[in-house]
Amino acid sequence: MTQRPYQELLGKLRETFPAPVSDRMHDAYFVFSILRALDQLDDLKSEVPLLGRPRTLDYAAAERAELAEEGRSAEDVARLLVGQLEGMPIWGHPRTQINVVPPPSIPSVIGSLLPAIYNPNLVSDDTSYGLMLTEAAVVAMVSRLVGYDPALAAGVFTFGGTGTVLYGAKLGIEKAFPDAMDNGVPEGGVILASAQSHYCRLNVAGWLGLGEKSVVEVPTHLENDIRLDKLEAAAREALDGGRRIVALVATMGTTDAFGVDDLGAIADLRDRLVGEYGLDYRPHIHADAVIGWAWSVFNDYDFEANALGFRPRTVRALASARRRISKLHRADSVGIDFHKTGFAPYVSSLFLARDRADMQLLVRGREQMPYLFQSGERHPGVFTLETSRGRSGVLAAYANLQLFGQVGLRVLLGHLVEMAETLREHLEGHDSTTVLNAAGVGTVTVFRVYPDGVDTWTAKDRERTDPAAREELLRHNDYNRRLFRYLYERAMRGEGVHISMTDCYRETDYGEPMVGLKSFILSPFIDEQDVEQLVRDILDARQVC
Numbered sequence: 139m140t141q142r143p144y145q146e147l148l149g150k151l152r153e154t155f156p157a158p159v160s161d162r163m164h165d166a167y168f169v170f171s172i173l174r175a176l177d178q179l180d181d182l183k184s185e186v187p188l189l190g191r192p193r194t195l196d197y198a199a200a201e202r203a204e205l206a207e208e209g210r211s212a213e214d215v216a217r218l219l220v221g222q223l224e225g226m227p228i229w230g231h232p233r234t235q236i237n238v239v240p241p242p243s244i245p246s247v248i249g250s251l252l253p254a255i256y257n258p259n260l261v262s263d264d265t266s267y268g269l270m271l272t273e274a275a276v277v278a279m280v281s282r283l284v285g286y287d288p289a290l291a292a293g294v295f296t297f298g299g300t301g302t303v304l305y306g307a308k309l310g311i312e313k314a315f316p317d318a319m320d321n322g323v324p325e326g327g328v329i330l331a332s333a334q335s336h337y338c339r340l341n342v343a344g345w346l347g348l349g350e351k352s353v354v355e356v357p358t359h360l361e362n363d364i365r366l367d368k369l370e371a372a373a374r375e376a377l378d379g380g381r382r383i384v385a386l387v388a389t390m391g392t393t394d395a396f397g398v399d400d401l402g403a404i405a406d407l408r409d410r411l412v413g414e415y416g417l418d419y420r421p422h423i424h425a426d427a428v429i430g431w432a433w434s435v436f437n438d439y440d441f442e443a444n445a446l447g448f449r450p451r452t453v454r455a456l457a458s459a460r461r462r463i464s465k466l467h468r469a470d471s472v473g474i475d476f477h478k479t480g481f482a483p484y485v486s487s488l489f490l491a492r493d494r495a496d497m498q499l500l501v502r503g504r505e506q507m508p509y510l511f512q513s514g515e516r517h518p519g520v521f522t523l524e525t526s527r528g529r530s531g532v533l534a535a536y537a538n539l540q541l542f543g544q545v546g547l548r549v550l551l552g553h554l555v556e557m558a559e560t561l562r563e564h565l566e567g568h569d570s571t572t573v574l575n576a577a578g579v580g581t582v583t584v585f586r587v588y589p590d591g592v593d594t595w596t597a598k599d600r601e602r603t604d605p606a607a608r609e610e611l612l613r614h615n616d617y618n619r620r621l622f623r624y625l626y627e628r629a630m631r632g633e634g635v636h637i638s639m640t641d642c643y644r645e646t647d648y649g650e651p652m653v654g655l656k657s658f659i660l661s662p663f664i665d666e667q668d669v670e671q672l673v674r675d676i677l678d679a680r681q682v683c
């Protein structure tokens with residue numbers, strides 16, 4: 139029998155797939171291929187907290203790519219893949235303090251890898267089998283954690299924190315405008331959120347057909363939490379004007395400063411307005427807790443006994459966060475990112491609804507559909523925005539919840555907050571530096587550095603409030619930008635800490651942006667010496683900038 143040409147090639151291609159039946163030799167090849175790639179990545183490590191070197195992004199070169207006639211070997215491809223990661227920050231490095239990106243734990247990486255091999259699809263339990271139970275288990279664990287009744291709550295993993303806000307707002311639309319799913323979204327809906335809330339509020343309003351203009355941005359206190367008097371005024375103005383409140387978004391941990399809204403008071407306000415205006419719907423409250431949710435592990439921590447031995451300053455910060463995070467159960471829905479404060483790889487985001495009956499509002503072609511969750515079978519695909527949903531985020535989240543337990547998360551978060559508090563203590567102790575989120579209780583610190591001769595005790599407030607200080611503010615904005623460049627270049631030489639900068643920490647009362655330097659601590663490997671290094675870097679930079 140003659141072999142046709144394609145058959146030989148097919149044989150080679152078969153070797154590039156995991157063997158469908160047990161084949162130890164081929165498994166060894168598979169695992170070894172991964173090991174080789176990891177080894178090559180290891181070669182990219184140096185004293186710089188990056189893989190390889192920072193590189194300028196050459197899009198013109200990238201756009202010359204075309205599909206070749208002949209494919210390459212698996213080994214070549216692996217090498218190519220490794221090269222693609224060059225320039226990536228090593229998030230677990232104690233001198234990487236750029237943003238809210240965590241280093242993933244080993245079990246969470248395994249949790250991401252296994253579904254990549256076996257490819258379950260969460261659209262239904264017909265395609266994900268027992269793995270649908272994993273999502274149910276994570277939903278139950280997190281429901282209990284935030285104070286929802288797991289027998290009533292429901293949840294789905296979705297495409298990011300943005301997706302969780304989108305689900306929350308969509309539920310709000312269906313409540314404020316019944317049957318919008320069938321008929322479309324009428325005009326007159328508003329979303330109320332703080333000015334410091336994540337900008338995805340605009341994506342959500344735009345994509346859901348409310349329009350970006352339907353978002354009312356409510357001013358915040360200096361601590362970056364929403365001003366309730368202004369929220370109430372905005373809500374009343376909307377209702378008095380005959381509009382309908384689609385959602386009140388409470389931000390439980392803002393991205394740049396860890397401001398936490400007073401969710402309990404927001405829920406009370408909503409309830410009062412429903413009664414007073416005799417509303418025929420209850421405006422939906424969504425808690426954007428993608429960052430703050432993890433602090434729920436302190437709900438049951440005895441801060442007086444403080445068995446884990448956190449320092450007094452840390453205890454105060456953790457207890458302060460708990461005051462508000464412990465109210466998460468007052469929200470109708472909550473967004474949770476495991477890929478932020480849960481140490482899982484992207485994407486791992488959970489949308490949680492307190493009342494599973496709400497999910498019924500999202501069912502496609504509702505008339506023909508059986509009531510959800512009544513039968514033992516689960517087909518989330520009838521109400522999720524996505525059709526195919528990968529399992530990686532779910533299994534990674536599950537892995538970390540099992541790995542850490544409440545105590546592990548307390549230890550990790552407690553240590554990160556302890557290091558951030560240490561940084562704030564140092565920065566407050568120097569004449570030339572001032573912490574902008576001074577009441578901050580999270581792991582992010584935004585600060586500003588001043589040249590000699592500036593009285594930092596008064597500069598911050600003057601720049602923030604006094605229009606006559608405009609020039610001074612802008613000059614110091616530039617100064618902080620220069621300082622940032624210097625620190626960045628130094629970090630890229632392997633000599634310093636890699637932090638980031640925010641172009642607008644807050645607007646001043648007279649409408650100018652206030653630039654801040656930002657340290658986001660999320661590496662479990664950080665120690666006091668790394669914090670001290672950053673402070674030294676900053677003081678050194680002042681000598682040359």
Ligand SMILES: *Cc1c(COP(=O)(O)O)cnc(C)c1O
Pocket residue numbers: 297298299300301335336338389391392393426428429475487
């Ligand atoms: C990061 C963030 C988001 C968006 O989440 P993604 O996972 O990046 O889509 C929403 N809200 C807050 C407060 C965030 O910090």
